[in-house]
Amino acid sequence: MIVFDLSCAHGHRFEGWFGSSGEYADQVAEGLIACPQCGSVDIGKAPMAPAVGRKGNQQAAAPRSHDGDAVSGGAMPAEVAKALDALAKVQAKALETSEYVGDRFAEESRAIHYGEREAATIHGKATEKERRELVEEGITVAPLLAPFVPPDEVN
Template sequence: MIRYSLKCAEGHQFESWFRSADAFDTLRASGQVSCPVCGATDVEKAIMAPRVSTSRSRTDAPAQGTPPATPAPDISPPPSPEQIEQAVAKLRAEVEANSDYVGVEFAAEARKIHEGEAPARAIYGEAKLDEAKALIEDGVPVLPLPFTPKRKMN
């Protein structure tokens, strides 16, 4: 596995893991690597400092004439499952409060909004994988949500 620091054409920076350098190149060429912020598929590798560990401890003095090492950046621990669950619940509440649920008509409604045939507004709903891919290929800005919408009943 290899981790790349990536940058989209809009300047958003993010990281992602890939099976290999060739896997990244193949996925990028087929448009399957996209920015999590704007969805752009014009993604390039950004400059990234490698992580190198040495057998010498930090308390050892550097060799004469060698500049002191730059301290490692402070890396926060990953969020706990409870913190992730709370963040997803907060996101769900925000989406449900500020968006219209359009159910299984999501792809059709998103396309209408994109083409100016329906009023611009925030929507969420459900789409089949092929419908979502078609929207992305046509430049319709969509993003998968990390939760399943609660089906609204009549």
């Protein structure tokens, strides 16, 4: 996985996880990445500090916040790691009983909502425009919170 610092046209910064730089470029082009604060799909990579290794005989002190706790770049607090692990496990369990519909997510969601298809729990891909349209139609959608590799992209 590659982690990029991203920002929207309004200056909000957030992090995105991608399988490759090409995957990032594809998702931006399709409008699949939206700012979690304002919903803007005008997204770009934010400047990042390069990861430069230290000499073998040097050890870096973890950066500290104003109250002395380790922050970004330091060790992840055990509570955060535990919470993220639990979230990933809950999501994986939920996806076991959910049908992956890929790019047909918007179409399948509408079919279920309007009774044209049997009710089912589904997950898949939708552009930001499709997501907005579904919400405007009263169709409940929610993003996956942990990184997910679609079944058709698994090695």
